[in-house]
């Protein structure tokens with residue numbers, strides 16, 4: 001008999017906590033997994049108490065996923081090295097901005113035969129180029145890394161409202177095990193092989209969601225948003241073909257939950273949309289609005305627009321990605337938000 005696999009959730013934000021909730025319930029009824037789940041918490045004080053102590057006493061992450069109990073077998077751990085040291089399966093669920101620091105701390109602390117799955121929607125940009133977050137983890141920790149992306153607004157998932165999701169995994173046995181770890185009656189998992197496409201979809205849809213939020217804030221309607229979604233999807237497909245040229249990129253993957261479905265849900269119900277809407281309405285800075293509206297949660301869309309912009313500029317391809325470029329220029333270069341509509345009106349798809 002094989003030893004049950006220990007799972008550690010690296011992260012405890014809005015999505016991290018919703019994932020810990022699913023995983024905690026699933027491991028209890030599956031003997032392939034150890035019945036206790038460690039959840040790494042970036043320690044902070046909430047109402048004068050340590051967040052780890054609150055979670056372990058009240059079984060609720062009252063800051064990032066209030067109103068939803070975590071199963072008792074999810075144990076919050078503040079020390080990252082301690083949290084990951086016994087894990088066979090590492091689930092990475094942190095805002096993409098923090099991945100380097102977290103992996104650096106984990107180096108030399110994990111089991112050599114551990115493997116990972118990333119739930120992180122974003123990309124990494126450095127002087128050596130644009131990289132998938134799974135590749136950062138793989139390179140820093142020397143482990144295999146799959147991904148899980150989908151139309152999954154954390155609060156809705158925690159409420160048990162039905163949704164689908166996509167695991168991108170190249171190893172059939174690992175894919176089957178990860179599906180067993182994640183799937184519930186309300187959270188249906190499809191496993192596909194094109195892991196790079198799954199992951200890049202998860203990152204790029206956040207840029208489009210910022211554009212959708214601009215349109216909402218400017219007072220445009222659902223037809224306009226549908227146009228933004230369509231044009232954004234075209235740019236997502238084109239960018240994926242460019243970025244993943246060494247891998248297979250099939251249209252079918254964009255039809256999975258990680259593709260069109262995630263794009264739609266984010267453009268209607270996501271945080272990137274909500275803050276971009278407020279930005280267009282008020283003219284206040286994104287930084288200020290993020291602080292005020294998100295209670296410590298982090299936006300991924302504007303940073304991803306900036307990271308993608310570097311590559312497009314280097315390759316002199318900005319004119320082929322006017323929607324991505326407009327989101328970047330409005331967020332970071334003072335371009336008026338009202339220009340977003342003319343960018344959509346003059347999109348090369350209409351020429």
Ligand SMILES: NC(=O)c1ccc[n+]([C@@H]2O[C@H](COP(=O)([O-])OP(=O)(O)OC[C@H]3O[C@@H](n4cnc5c(N)ncnc54)[C@H](O)[C@@H]3O)[C@@H](O)[C@H]2O)c1
Nearest residue numbers: 012013014015016042093094095098120121153154297298
């Ligand atoms: N929230 C969602 O609905 C949702 C759904 C699907 C995917 N995702 C993706 O999952 C990833 C994680 O999102 P989330 O919603 O769990 O996070 P979040 O937006 O709730 O971010 C807050 C988390 O970041 C942590 N944090 C703050 N400073 C930190 C630091 N210096 N180092 C490490 N951690 C720090 C906080 O402690 C908290 O746990 C993101 O890439 C996001 O795009 C989110």
Ligand SMILES: O=P(O)(O)OC[C@H](O)CO
Nearest residue numbers: 150151152153270271272
């Ligand atoms: O709230 P957002 O904009 O970070 O999006 C959340 C999820 O990625 C939706 O699947």
